[in-house]
Amino acid sequence: MSQIIEHLSEISDRYEALFVDLWGCVHNGITAYPEAVAALQAYRKRGGIVVLLTNAPRSRHEVAKQLDRFGCPEDTWDNIATSGDSARTAMFTGAVGNKVYFIGTEFDLPFFEPLKLIENPVEIERVALEDAEGIVCCGPFNAHDDPDTLRPQFLYAKQKGLKLLCANPDIVVDRGETREWCAGALAQLYTEMGGESLYFGKPHSPIYDLARRRLSEIKPGIPDSAILAVGDGVKTDIAGAMGEDIDSLFISGGLAAAPTRTDRQPDPEALEMYLAEEASSPTYSIGYLR
Structure with a gap:
């Protein structure tokens, strides 16, 4: 069963870098989640690297502008990898x-x-x-x-x-x-x-290859075993992490808030049932990124 945690800080020291989904984890398409922003800022202050890994069909520069509008400060992240950039590369080739x-x-x-x-x-x-x-x-x-x-x-x-x-x-x-x-x-x-x-986006390999390249721009040589993927989509974020053999943190309060009966935290029985039905095995779970 996925281990339910209260805060990212409980496990973050085990990882040198995070691959973090945006929609449903860091923002809701309108505004940033203050607790998520604070958690990522704290992780970076301890020396961790944050690569935002999003299925947005836009370039990382457009996503950065959007994050600014949503109230997500630049010190929340180090780099961005988007499905849009990966797909654009394919289109232009x-x-x-x-x-x-x-x-x-x-x-x-x-x-x-x-x-x-x-x-x-x-x-x-x-x-x-x-x-x-x-x-x-x-x-x-x-x-x-x-x-x-x-x-x-x-x-x-x-x-x-x-x-x-x-x-x-x-x-x-x-x-x-x-x-x-x-x-x-x-x-x-x-x-x-x-x-x-x-x-070209999650859960498919091209975007993870791009994310690793974006991570290596900050610090080369970080192994997959030192990366934690964070996301609220079991068919995208968690399935992709499992396919790449990367540990994952499932945000149950996003797309799966109803079936996991998430208030601040998921109901353990509902979470277990949901993950079993989806044949998904995230390493950790939490209600909301904090």
């Missing part, structure tokens, strides 16, 4: 061709800004679906619409053999008290329909 059908909002358009780290990048053109060589999905056109509304487009795309690049594997997030669909829900539907979806 031709993973879905150069003519792409874009699913997302105007807010997601920075995804197409040039990526300076790639030599001779593919020139990307956004086109209508009938002219596309592939699909780039940063999220739904409307976060409150059922993913099934795109079934007709996906049927056509599957028949054309188009690959879908998923910039955010999350299925849902909670923005304050409102649950919203993410790109992962659309990619899941496309795959279920027989299409091919390409993933």
Whole structure:
């Protein structure tokens, strides 16, 4: 059974670095959680390194701006690895061709800004679906619409053999008290329909490779055994950590607050039942990051 702890400080001395999820752990899509910010600041003051590891379909620079708006100070973290950066790298190296059908909002358009780290990048053109060589999905056109509304487009795309690049594997997030669909829900539907979806965020390996590179920019040579992954998604954060053989801290008060009956802490029996149903084995669990 996952060990329930009261505070990050109980176990943090065992780890040189943290890979920390954002939405549901550090902020709620509107504002930062003060206790989470304080816990990460304290960890860094003791010499620990914090790499924020997020499935946001944006660059680390855009995420940093967002964190500032949410009231998360720069001394909370050392570096950022995003699903967006990992997916953009794939897009600009031709993973879905150069003519792409874009699913997302105007807010997601920075995804197409040039990526300076790639030599001779593919020139990307956004086109209508009938002219596309592939699909780039940063999220739904409307976060409150059922993913099934795109079934007709996906049927056509599957028949054309188009690959879908998923910039955010999350299925849902909670923005304050409102649950919203993410790109992962659309990619899941496309795959279920027989299409091919390409993933680059948690729980898939590319974003962990990126996170290790971002960690090595701060301090090279830290082994996986000295890294703790923190997150509220058993199918993303915890599954990814388990796949990479990295210890994990499950934040039960995020996406799983209801089934784990989390108030300040999860109900032990509810937590055990939930993790068993999800076939998930986080090393530790806590109600909220603090």
